[in-house]
Amino acid sequence: MKTKKIAKYVTLFFVKYLSEERGVSHNTIRSYSNTFKLFLKYMSEIKHIPAESIELEHINRDTILGFLDWLENTRVCSTATRNQRMAGIHSFCKFMQYEDVEHIEQWQQILSIKFKKAPKPQMNYLSIEGVKFLLEQIPQYTTAGRRDLAMLALLYDSGARVQELADLIPQSLHLTPPYYVTLFGKGSKTRTVPLQDKQVELLKNYIEENKLNKPSFNQRPLFANNRGGKFTTAGIAYILHHYVVMAHIKNPDLIPDKITPHCLRHSKAMHMLQAGLNLVYIRDILGHVSITTTEIYARADSKQKREAIEAAYSEVLPKQLDMASWEKDSELMTWLKKLGKQ
Numbered sequence: 059m060k061t062k063k064i065a066k067y068v069t070l071f072f073v074k075y076l077s078e079e080r081g082v083s084h085n086t087i088r089s090y091s092n093t094f095k096l097f098l099k100y101m102s103e104i105k106h107i108p109a110e111s112i113e114l115e116h117i118n119r120d121t122i123l124g125f126l127d128w129l130e131n132t133r134v135c136s137t138a139t140r141n142q143r144m145a146g147i148h149s150f151c152k153f154m155q156y157e158d159v160e161h162i163e164q165w166q167q168i169l170s171i172k173f174k175k176a177p178k179p180q181m182n183y184l185s186i187e188g189v190k191f192l193l194e195q196i197p198q199y200t201t202a203g204r205r206d207l208a209m210l211a212l213l214y215d216s217g218a219r220v221q222e223l224a225d226l227i228p229q230s231l232h233l234t235p236p237y238y239v240t241l242f243g244k245g246s247k248t249r250t251v252p253l254q255d256k257q258v259e260l261l262k263n264y265i266e267e268n269k270l271n272k273p274s275f276n277q278r279p280l281f282a283n284n285r286g287g288k289f290t291t292a293g294i295a296y297i298l299h300h301y302v303v304m305a306h307i308k309n310p311d312l313i314p315d316k317i318t319p320h321c322l323r324h325s326k327a328m329h330m331l332q333a334g335l336n337l338v339y340i341r342d343i344l345g346h347v348s349i350t351t352t353e354i355y356a357r358a359d360s361k362q363k364r365e366a367i368e369a370a371y372s373e374v375l376p377k378q379l380d381m382a383s384w385e386k387d388s389e390l391m392t393w394l395k396k397l398g399k400q
Contacts, residue, residue, distance in 0.1 A: 062114045067157060068094060068150075075153045083246055085221055093146035096133075100125045114158060119167040122147060126171075137176035144173055183324040188312050189214055195304045201267070202284070206297055208264040209281045213294075213319060215257045216241065217326040217344050220291045220319035226280040228270040233258055243345040251343050295319055 076082050076090065098109045104124070107116060129135040129143060151165040158165070184192065193211055197203035213223050222241045230240045237253040253261075265271050270278065279288040298319055305313040323344070330340050 062158070063110075064112045064114060064117065065110070067114070067154065070157065071150055071153050076149075081246065083244065085244075089142060090146040090149065093143045096129065096143065097125055097147075100128050104128060114154075114161065115164075117168070118164055119171065122168050122171060137174050141173045141176065144171065182314070182317070182321050183328045184313070184317070184321065185325075186329055189322070189325055189329075191309060191312055192301060192305045192317075195301045195308075204264060204267065205281060206301070208260050209289075209294070210298060210301070210322070211257060211260060212239070212253075214322040214326050215254060216251045217323050217330075218251070219243065219323060219345075220294050222345075223281070223319075224279075224289045224291055224294060227277050228265060228280055229276045230280065231261060231265075233262055233265075241345065247345065249342065249345050291319070298322075 072087065072091070076087055098112070101107045101112055101116070101121075102109065105116075105121070126140055126144065129140050130137075135143075148169055148171075151168045154165045155162050193207060193214075196207040196210065198207060209223065212218070213220070216223075216239050218239075218241050222243055225242050226239070230242075231253075232238050232240070232250075237255070237258045238250045239253055240248055240250050242248050269275060270280065281289050281294075283289050283293055295318060298317065302313060302315070302317045306315045327340055327344060330343070331337070
């Protein structure tokens with residue numbers, strides 16, 4: 059029987075299926091690409107099969123289960139990361155059901171592998187005072203500091219995902235009334251998010267300083283690294299961490315030692331909720347597909363729960379007697395003592 063090499067089908071999967079047929083985002087392609095890189099590494103190091111020798115028959119349920127165990131136990135990946143890699147494999151197997159019909163059972167066996175249940179991480183967010191204190195750590199007397207302030211303030215103010223922030227170009231901003239930023243989110247969906255006056259002023263100064271208001275610079279990255287290139291998500295996280303360390307040393311009660319860019323997104327959502335903004339509007343600003351996702355903020359906000367309960371509270375308990383006042387009433391105490399002697 060003629061063997062089939064994997065290379066041909068992996069190429070078709072990325073070029074024809076993901077890019078042309080499904081039109082998935084660059085982030086999805088990058089994630090799936092990393093999955094296959096890790097799989098090839100696993101096959102080479104553990105199975106001793108080099109990439110050019112891997113055939114379709116090597117990709118079976120047992121191999122994939124071994125790969126997932128290797129991710130967790132050897133590379134010490136989290137359950138969430140394991141599931142992310144599993145999603146890429148599932149997508150490939152769905153594609154292969156139609157490209158390699160004669161081995162459809164093989165692909166369906168892999169598709170039957172379930173995602174591992176992961177404990178839900180506790181939502182981490184800052185108070186409004188915490189966000190303010192964090193941003194105050196950014197020096198404004200340097201070019202890099204002014205860039206970092208504009209970037210991290212916008213990350214919070216827009217509630218953007220860190221990749222959405224990295225993808226921004228000057229043309230994404232609308233800095234004449236009404237002010238807003240256009241974000242390019244998951245599933246190739248765009249959304250517009252209103253901006254506050256102070257944020258707009260900060261962005262205008264940053265754009266003017268860096269000459270990003272020139273028509274020829276419209277397609278350049280809005281926030282560029284020291285080499286003039288587009289920021290990676292890791293680069294933005296690194297800059298945030300630098301200021302988090304400074305803020306934590308000064309006020310550990312207000313600023314925890316670990317804050318991710320996504321924490322600023324959570325913080326913005328919680329502050330909007332606490333200000334009384336409708337969940338539907340918060341959903342649209344954050345770019346959630348379903349309001350069910352947005353409801354996690356309502357469930358996490360114990361302060362709002364307490365205030366809602368207090369507002370809806372009805373007095374049903376009987377008024378408690380002041381026992382201490384009885385002891386001060388000498389006539390009452392005398393009368394009570396006589397009761398026991400009758």
